[in-house]
Each structure stands twice: as C-alpha cells, then as structure tokens.
Amino acid sequence: MSRWMDFVSGTVECCIKNTAPERLFNLCKSRGIILKNIYETKDHIYFTMKLSHYRSLRPIVRKCRIVPHICRRRGLPFIIHKNRRHWGFFAGIGAALALLVILSGFVWNIEIYGNYGHTDETLIACLKDIGVHTGQLKSRIDLDDLEDELRLAFDDISWVSARIDGTVLKIDIKEGLVLTPDEEKDVPGNVIAQEDGVVSSIVTRTGTALVKAGDTVSAGDVLISGTVDIYNDDGTIKETRQVHGDGDVYIRSVYHCEDYYPARYIEKDYTGRERTRTDIELLGQIFSFGSPGGDGSGEENKTYTETISTVTKYRLTPSFYLPVRLYTTKTQTYTPKVCTYTSEEMETLGNAAIQQKLSALSLGNVQILSHDLSVAVEKDYYVVRGNIHMISQGGIFEPYGS
Numbered sequence: 001m002s003r004w005m006d007f008v009s010g011t012v013e014c015c016i017k018n019t020a021p022e023r024l025f026n027l028c029k030s031r032g033i034i035l036k037n038i039y040e041t042k043d044h045i046y047f048t049m050k051l052s053h054y055r056s057l058r059p060i061v062r063k064c065r066i067v068p069h070i071c072r073r074r075g076l077p078f079i080i081h082k083n084r085r086h087w088g089f090f091a092g093i094g095a096a097l098a099l100l101v102i103l104s105g106f107v108w109n110i111e112i113y114g115n116y117g118h119t120d121e122t123l124i125a126c127l128k129d130i131g132v133h134t135g136q137l138k139s140r141i142d143l144d145d146l147e148d149e150l151r152l153a154f155d156d157i158s159w160v161s162a163r164i165d166g167t168v169l170k171i172d173i174k175e176g177l178v179l180t181p182d183e184e185k186d187v188p189g190n191v192i193a194q195e196d197g198v199v200s201s202i203v204t205r206t207g208t209a210l211v212k213a214g215d216t217v218s219a220g221d222v223l224i225s226g227t228v229d230i231y232n233d234d235g236t237i238k239e240t241r242q243v244h245g246d247g248d249v250y251i252r253s254v255y256h257c258e259d260y261y262p263a264r265y266i267e268k269d270y271t272g273r274e275r276t277r278t279d280i281e282l283l284g285q286i287f288s289f290g291s292p293g294g295d296g297s298g299e300e301n302k303t304y305t306e307t308i309s310t311v312t313k314y315r316l317t318p319s320f321y322l323p324v325r326l327y328t329t330k331t332q333t334y335t336p337k338v339c340t341y342t343s344e345e346m347e348t349l350g351n352a353a354i355q356q357k358l359s360a361l362s363l364g365n366v367q368i369l370s371h372d373l374s375v376a377v378e379k380d381y382y383v384v385r386g387n388i389h390m391i392s393q394g395g396i397f398e399p400y401g402s
Contacts, residue, residue, distance in 0.1 A: 013072040033057070033060075036048045046071065115175065166317065268336060270332060
C-alpha cells in the first residue's frame with residue numbers, strides 16, 4: 001500500500017555532495033520530511049522523497065546551503081505531465097477505469113472455507129446447478145437463497161454463511177450436526193474408555209464416577225455414569241436422573257507399534273522430453289496455446305507420463321480478482337527404475353519414522369512416559385517395533401441408546 005501511495009503522489013530521487021549533510025537530515029526530520037533509500041557513493045549521497053516534501057525544502061536549503069539535485073522522477077504526476085498533450089493517453093486511462101468499474105460488478109472468484117468432507121470442486125459444481133458461478137452479476141446473487149440451497153443439497157452441512165467481498169464470493173460452512181453448549185448438556189449419556197489401561201486420574205464434573213485412580217479398565221467400560229441417584233435423608237433412593245456425563249479421565253496405557261516399510265522404492269528417470277500447454281481464460285472463454293501431445297506411456301517402452309498443472313489467478317487487490325486466469329500444463333515422460341535402500345539408509349529412515357510417530361503423539365495431547373522403539377532391518381523391508389508407555393485422555397462421551 002505504501003508503494004502504491006508513493007506512485008500516486010510521486011517521488012523524486014535526489015543527490016547532494018558528500019560534505020556534512022547532517023544538518024540537512026536533522027532539519028528534514030524536525031519538519032516531518034521523510035527521506036528513504038539513503039545510500040552513499042564516493043562523492044554524493046542519494047535519497048528518495050515525496051514530491052510534496054521536495055517542494056518544502058526551500059527554507060531548509062537556504063539554511064544549510066546544500067542544494068539537492070533531482071536525478072530521477074517516478075510516479076503518476078510525472079507520467080501525466082509527460083503525456084499532457086496526448087489525449088489518447090488520457091482516453092485510455094478513462095476507458096481502463098470504466099472497464100474496472102464494470103468488472104467490479106461481477107463475481108470472478110469463489111472461495112469456500114470450513115469444508116472437510118466435500119471438495120471445493122463438488123461444492124462449486126453444486127453452486128452452478130443452483131445458478132451461481134463466476135462471471136455472474138453480484139446483484140443477481142441472492143445470498144439467503146444460496147445458503148438455503150446448499151443446506152438442502154447436503155445433509156451433513158449444518159451451517160452456511162455467504163458474503164461478497166469485492167469480486168469474491170466467500171462461503172463459510174460447517175459440516176456435521178452442531179449442538180450448542182446448552183443442547184449438549186441436555187443429551188444424557190456416559191463417559192466410556194477408549195482403550196485398555198490403568199486410570200491415572202479422574203475429575204468428574206457431572207455424573208457418577210465408577211472408577212478411581214489405579215483401577216484397570218478395558219475399552220468400552222463406563223468410567224463416568226450419566227445416571228445419578230437422588231437420596232432421601234434416611235439414605236434410601238428418592239429418584240434416579242439421567243444427566244450428561246462429563247469429566248476428564250486420564251489413562252496410562254501401552255501402545256504397541258509394529259510398522260513395516262518396503263525396502264524398494266521407485267525412482268523416476270526423466271527422459272528430457274517435455275511439452276507445455278498454456279490456456280488463458282478470459283471472461284469465461286478459454287484460449288489454448290501449444291499442446292502437450294500424447295501421454296507417451298505404455299508397457300512396450302516402459303515410459304510413463306507425469307503431468308503438472310498450475311492455475312494463476314490475477315487480481316488488483318486481495319478482494320478484486322480479474323476475469324483472467326492462466327492454466328499451465330507441463331507434461332514430461334520418465335522411465336520408472338526400481339531401487340533398493342541400503343541397510344544404513346533403512347536404519348536412518350526407521351529412526352526418522354520413530355521421531356515422527358513420537359512427535360505426532362505429543363501433538364495429540366499425549367504424555368509419553370517411555371518407549372523401547374527400535375528399527376529392525378530385513379532383506380525386503382524394515383520395521384519399527386516396540387512399545388510406548390503413555391498417559392492420554394481416554395474418556396469419550398457416548399449418549400444413551402447409541
């Protein structure tokens with residue numbers, strides 16, 4: 001944004017003789033004149049400043065008797081001054097501005113957030129079916145109807161919010177049944193164990209704890225019951241209520257790991273033959289240049305094709321996309337070559353797999369107490385084998401009747 005403002009207001013690069021410029025710089029600083037890109041050569045000092053600040057230098061120049069000379073001019077004011085007699089130039093600027101104003105009335109990009117079970121392509125195809133697509137007038141898009149149609153089209157989408165920002169249609173969705181905290185508390189059920197182990201600690205918020213620290217539990221055992229007994233003063237049961245069992249249960253368990261990895265891998269030996277096709281999409285129309293040709297694959301010559309596609313979207317600002325997209329498809333052929341890891345490489349890869357597994361468990365809110373993981377190298381594979389002693393949150397809520 002700063003560079004854009006400098007272009008609009010205009011900047012000049014000045015130079016002064018390298019003789020005591022400190023007073024000039026101090027006076028500029030005291031009067032709010034900003035000097036940028038200061039550098040020094042053997043005889044001169046160069047700096048860049050705004051055009052409006054340069055016009056305010058006259059009283060400073062008189063005091064310090066140093067005259068800055070303009071070396072280079074940049075920015076819109078100088079471009080306009082240079083072309084002031086060329087009416088076609090200003091007509092082109094006006095036409096470009098008018099075109100931008102017209103383009104700003106359309107949607108040129110669709111962004112979807114929060115989708116995990118459905119791909120962007122699936123949702124965009126659904127939007128096309130209901131009449132919403134890129135290149136459509138923003139005034140013709142009913143956001144409320146769009147939200148309702150998406151919820152009706154997908155049973156597992158519980159919430160949709162759509163808005164238009166510049167030339168971008170932004171859609172936020174939530175998948176799955178979403179309950180408010182109050183609704184969740186109204187669902188009765190138990191907290192059950194996810195895995196076998198020994199209870200390390202238990203904190204009950206609602207419900208009745210059926211285990212204590214040190215107890216051995218199996219997967220599926222009820223840890224916190226959602227059934228609560230209300231007693232009379234004489235100790236007899238007055239009534240029984242079903243509540244939403246809630247609490248934190250940490251279980252000390254042993255995770256047995258035995259992961260096998262092949263010793264062979266495929267390496268691509270590229271033949272050097274490659275072709276590139278460029279497609280330009282302009283206002284919804286696609287123009288192709290070049291051709292990647294055939295796939296070049298087959299069992300006879302044992303060559304295969306690898307295709308890499310990229311899409312470039314052009315925009316003026318983060319929310320002002322243009323109706324121009326560049327599709328680049330690069331195709332190159334290769335011959336697959338079967339290679340085998342050495343024993344040292346398999347040992348290194350196995351140790352890396354151990355560290356990756358331990359890091360993944362640590363990120364999952366797991367406290368690792370100890371482990372005896374090791375790498376065993378065989379002829380056709382290597383295996384990471386051992387036990388991990390850990391403490392993890394082992395309780396999960398299960399509603400009644402599920």
